[in-house]
Amino acid sequence: MxxxxxxxxxxxxxxxxxxxxxxxxxxxxxxxxxxxxxxxxxxxxxxxxxxxxxxxxxxxxxxxxxxxxxxxxxxxxxxxxxxxxxxxxxxxxxxxxxxxxxxxxxxxxxxxxxxxPEDGLDQQVDPVPDVAAPEESEPFEPPRLLGFEGRQPPQPNGGRLPTRFWARCTEALPDDDLMHAAVLTYLSDIMTGLLPLMTEGYEPSASLDHALWFHRPARIDRWMLMDLVGRSTGGGRGWYTGSLSTPDGVLRASIAQESLFRRRRRGPRAATG
CATH class of the missing domain: 3.10.129.10 (Hotdog Thioesterase)
Incomplete structure (x- = not known):
């Protein structure tokens, strides 16, 4: 102790x-x-x-x-x-x-x-989701995060579970791309895109692996839209992808993660992993 x-x-x-x-x-x-x-x-x-x-x-x-x-x-x-x-x-x-x-x-x-850093052809294929601006969205407190605030626009297909939300760091961060990338990484694991795929007692639990690509510099002390999409479940695992974009419609980073996705057990929760 x-x-x-x-x-x-x-x-x-x-x-x-x-x-x-x-x-x-x-x-x-x-x-x-x-x-x-x-x-x-x-x-x-x-x-x-x-x-x-x-x-x-x-x-x-x-x-x-x-x-x-x-x-x-x-x-x-x-x-x-x-x-x-x-x-x-x-x-x-x-x-x-x-x-x-x-x-x-x-x-x-x-x-x-x-x-x-080097110059190169800068292209973005998919548009950022058309959602309400942070100022027009409901307050949302991302669970467990230190130094963050959030806003929750209407969810895809009328869903009640948050897989799309705005977030920004409220702490004074140094003007340093590395620190902003680290704080973006800190944010990136907070929610899951597997929530809409829950059915027949199956649900996501522990994260197994996590990948993140930084496409363009990002200021995480400004609003960032996180959009998570479930892609597949099977074999006791679920996989989703996600994007992190700024209000100007620019994709800043992409996420892919696999998590446990098992049937909920009755009684004491079993250890995962």
Whole structure:
């Protein structure tokens, strides 16, 4: 047990949560902990791992993609150790792997790639969903997130479960593309596109893997529309994709995630994973 009571989530800032301490050449420690009855939030450890990887990359190379696996249930009351492997530094790209550990066990692993910005043909095929502006939408509090506010426009096909919503960070963030990418990563795991596919007692639960592509720079302290779409269920798993777009209709990032999707059991909830 800790020597002193742990702070509540409301007493921790998002920037404190994402602050990392160096441990040797390629190790980092996320020391900020708090008392919460839920397991470690996946977006938190994914954002911390992305920041750890970026700390070992040459300056001027923001992330363009990341792929992570959630391996064990983590604990918000424990610090997380992040170990980085330097896979490659090329002329334009750098690739890193990160292992996140708590109490000697791996809870999350990440592969991330970083690129020196360059000019190229800028195209966007699909239009952003036509939804009510944030100012015209109902207040919506994204669950568990520190330092965020949300708005919920009418849902697709009249659905009641939020798979499409506006969100923005309310904390003062530095003018740094990497930090905005990390905070976007923190947001990206908060909801699931599988909610409309629940039927016959089947429901989504633990996230299995999570992928994120950063297409264009994004300011996450401004409104961002998150639109999640369920694509497939089977074999005890469900898969969905998502987009993160700004009010000007520009796609900033894309998501793909697979989660457990099993029939709800009666009695005490069984362990997942």
């Amino acid at each position: 800790p020597a002193h009571p742990l702070p509540a989530p409301a007493d921790v800032s998002l920037l404190e949560l994402l602050d990392l301490e160096p441990v040797g050449r390629d190790g980092f420690r996320a020391p900020t902990v708090f008392d919460e009855r839920y397991p470690l939030y996946g977006g938190q450890v994914a954002a911390q791992a992305l920041l750890a990887a970026a700390r070992t990359v040459p300056d001027g190379r923001p992330p363009h993609s990341m792929h992570g696996y959630f391996l064990r249930s983590g604990d918000t009351a424990r610090p997380t150790l992040l170990r980085v492997e330097r896979d490659r530094d090329g002329r334009s790209f750098s690739t890193r792997r990160v292992v996140a550990e708590q109490a000697g066990e791996v809870v999350f692993s990440l592969s991330a790639s970083f690129q020196t």
